[in-house]
Amino acid sequence: MTHEPRNAGAPTDTTFGLLLEKIRYEGAYPTRERAEESLRAVLGALGRQITGDERVALAAALPEEAARVFTAEVPAVK
Template identity: 65%
Template sequence: MITDVRVPLEHQQPYTAAYGQMLDKVRYEGAYPTRERADEAVRLVLSGLGRQLIGDERVDLARCLPREAARVLTAQIPDTQPLTGWAFVKDLAARSGASLATTRWDTGSVFAAVAAHADPELITRILHQLPTGWALLFGQAELTPAT
């Protein structure tokens, strides 16, 4: 269960077409029953990502995303100590009250949509900025340099 403060439906602004398409992708990837459930996942995961990204990667990703998603990402103050991929999932689960499995599912579903909006080079830059474990969250192999 996600416990953020919600705006009553009658006061919500309609989504832009681009954000609606992003929600549809997340809904499809995550097999969510409603667009509202996909929106909850997007807001949870992007707010968490916003606490992890800094610098040009943060700005460039915000430019790629629909306006509503970019606002969620950039509204967060980055943490001083970035989390590993697994610690990120555990942090989101603790904040939302959801299980680790559900939170991991939400993360993968949202990051699939994020990767569809950003070019592969930007995703690579983001993954190089973050600690280990993030590539798997983006559906990529975790590559380590040969020694």
């Protein structure tokens, strides 16, 4: 019998999943997909606005997948 290695991304996936479930419940979204659409829209908007230390701190506080969505957006130049 061979053992499959544990998925190294599982804890991150679980954390992102819990975040989505909280957003779905608190936001009264009918589906997880709708909650994820909203989360991605908000993170994208924040990613275009927040810079410097605040940007770094927020990215560090987010689950890995959410942080990737946030940091994929380039802040607007003012």
